[in-house]
Amino acid sequence: xxxxxxxxxxxxxxxxxxxxxxxxxxxxxxxxxxxxxxxxxxxxxxxxxxxxxxxxxxxxxxxxxxxxxxxxxxxxxxxxxxxxxxxxxxxxxxxxxxxxxxxxxxxxxxxxxxxxxxxxxxxxxxxxxxxxxxxxxxxxxxxxxxxxxxxxxxxxxxxxxxxxxxxxxxxxxxxxxxxxxxxxxxxxxxxxxxxxxxxxxxxxxxxxxxxxxxxxxxxxxxxxxxxxxxxxxxxxxxxxxxxxxxxxxxxxxxxxxxxxxxxxxxxxxxxxxxxxxxxxxxxxxxxxxxxxxxxxxxxxxxxxxxxxxxxxxxxxxxxxxxxxxxxxxxxxxxxxxxxxxxxxxxxxxxxxxxxxxxxxxxxxxxxxxxxxxxxxxxxxxxxxxxxxxxxxxxxxxxxxxxxxxxxxxxxxxxxxxxxxxxxxxxxxxxxxxxxxxxxxxxxxxxxxxxxxxxxxx
Numbered sequence: 001x002x003x004x005x006x007x008x009x010x011x012x013x014x015x016x017x018x019x020x021x022x023x024x025x026x027x028x029x030x031x032x033x034x035x036x037x038x039x040x041x042x043x044x045x046x047x048x049x050x051x052x053x054x055x056x057x058x059x060x061x062x063x064x065x066x067x068x069x070x071x072x073x074x075x076x077x078x079x080x081x082x083x084x085x086x087x088x089x090x091x092x093x094x095x096x097x098x099x100x101x102x103x104x105x106x107x108x109x110x111x112x113x114x115x116x117x118x119x120x121x122x123x124x125x126x127x128x129x130x131x132x133x134x135x136x137x138x139x140x141x142x143x144x145x146x147x148x149x150x151x152x153x154x155x156x157x158x159x160x161x162x163x164x165x166x167x168x169x170x171x172x173x174x175x176x177x178x179x180x181x182x183x184x185x186x187x188x189x190x191x192x193x194x195x196x197x198x199x200x201x202x203x204x205x206x207x208x209x210x211x212x213x214x215x216x217x218x219x220x221x222x223x224x225x226x227x228x229x230x231x232x233x234x235x236x237x238x239x240x241x242x243x244x245x246x247x248x249x250x251x252x253x254x255x256x257x258x259x260x261x262x263x264x265x266x267x268x269x270x271x272x273x274x275x276x277x278x279x280x281x282x283x284x285x286x287x288x289x290x291x292x293x294x295x296x297x298x299x300x301x302x303x304x305x306x307x308x309x310x311x312x313x314x315x316x317x318x319x320x321x322x323x324x325x326x327x328x329x330x331x332x333x334x335x336x337x338x339x340x341x342x343x344x345x346x347x348x349x350x351x352x353x354x355x356x357x358x359x360x361x362x363x364x365x366x367x368x369x370x371x372x373x374x375x376x377x378x379x380x381x382x383x384x385x386x387x388x389x390x391x392x393x394x395x396x397x398x399x400x401x402x403x404x405x406x407x408x409x410x411x412x413x414x415x416x417x418x419x420x421x422x423x424x425x426x427x428x429x430x431x432x433x434x435x436x437x438x439x440x441x442x443x444x445x446x447x448x449x450x451x452x453x454x455x456x457x
Contacts, residue, residue, distance in 0.1 A: 038069040169214055176215030179206065184225065188232050193240045194395040196233045203229070244398055259345050266347055270310040277303040323376030324349040325369070325383070327409055327422070328356070332363035332431030334401065338392060339368065339409065341383050342400050343376040363434075366426040368406055373417055382416045383409065 045061040183206045187199045203225060207217050281299045323345035329338060344352035349370055357364035373379055384400065387409075393399040406424055413420050 035069075038065060041065050172213050173215050176210040176213060180210060180217065184228075187229065191229070191232055191236050193233075193237045196229075196395075200226070200229060248398075255345060259347070262347050267310060270306050274303060274306045274310075277306060321375045321377055322373070325371040325373065325376050325379045325413075326353060326367060327369035327371075327406070328353055328365040328367050329426050330357070330361055330363055330365050331426045331428040332434070333361045334392075337405060338401055338403055339406065340365070340401050341380065341387075341409070343380045345376070363428065363431045366428060367423070368426070369409070369413065369420060369422045371413060371417060371420055379413070379417050383412055386412045 045065065183203065187203055191199050207222060210217055277299050281303070284295045284299060323343050325341070325343045326349060328340050328342075330340075340356070342352075346352055350367070353365050353367055371379065387402045387404050390402045390404045391397075391399070392401040392403055406422060410420065410422050
């Protein structure tokens with residue numbers, strides 16, 4: 001596409017002294033003339049010398065002329081050599097000048113060609129750029145139009161989705177409100193003294209669900225519900241307490257009736273025993289005729305003991321707050337460190353302990369304390385109040401089981417009632433025997449027991 005221009009090297013000037021020069025005819029003619037003149041001069045000087053007879057002068061003049069000729073010829077030849085060298089140098093300079101002029105001309109022509117080519121290239125590139133720019137601009141305009149069209153579609157779709165979302169949000173809000181209301185009613189209807197924490201957790205889960213579905217419940221509503229839940233729980237507890245109080249009163253009446261029946265039974269037994277002893281005394285007196293015999297004295301002592309028991313039973317029946325406070329444990333059923341603290345007004349308090357160890361627990365209770373006092377309910381209440389934070393069941397206050405040590409119970413009993421003896425370690429006979437029994441021993445023992453007899457029992 002670009003024009004070529006000469007890149008020939010510049011010719012160099014070399015030393016021409018060793019090369020043969022071309023002969024110059026004019027110079028040779030001058031040398032011949034000088035030689036002829038010198039010969040003529042020598043001949044003339046020799047003729048003069050012969051004529052004058054002075055040969056010495058002739059030879060001297062001849063030698064001088066010869067030397068002068070040689071010197072002149074040498075000078076002439078040297079000058080001619082320098083002249084030739086200068087002529088050769090001038091010729092070389094002329095050649096270099098012509099070479100540079102040709103190179104300059106070639107450079108000018110190349111520059112013009114380069115300028116022409118560069119201009120053409122720039123024009124072609126400019127045209128290509130304009131064409132590409134126009135094409136890209138057209139593509140951009142097309143893409144812009146497509147984007148604007150898509151944006152319009154997106155706006156319309158977004159508006160439609162927003163409208164749909166608003167409808168969904170409104171529906172979700174309505175559903176959440178209804179859910180909130182229904183859950184509140186359900187919680188209030190199902191609230192019992194035993195499930196306050198469960199119902200509160202249920203409400204908080206419902207709040208989290210509503211927030212997740214886009215219906216956040218404000219803190220004031222949550223606090224208001226918590227206050228209402230507490231009030232409802234207090235009402236439920238009061239109602240339950242009233243029911244339990246009625247049940248306790250009925251239980252107390254049943255216990256009193258049972259105690260009265262036991263008292264009547266005990267009085268009848270004592271009365272029968274007293275009559276039998278009186279008959280035995282009468283028979284002994286009739287047989288021995290000695291009121292102070294050992295047999296009569298022994299029978300009289302038994303009669304006195306029976307009358308004392310009768311008076312004690314009557315006295316306990318007349319004292320409505322007298323009774324026995326018991327501290328029992330069931331290591332096999334509830335583990336170590338769990339005690340039941342209760343009271344009974346029965347004449348035989350161990351009967352109550354046996355009733356507690358019926359089929360509802362796998363092992364019988366062990367008695368650690370049995371405290372007989374004139375005001376058993378006060379002592380029981382004091383113990384319950386002292387260890388209320390140690391309750392195993394913190395919901396139902398009628399469950400009289402406490403996780404505490406027997407030493408701590410003894411300290412409170414000593415402070416409220418007085419010093420009392422107690423058994424520190426539970427016997428847990430059946431539990432320990434069950435642990436020691438192997439499968440083989442159990443198979444043998446169970447084979448000796450009739451299941452029908454157990455069912456009847």
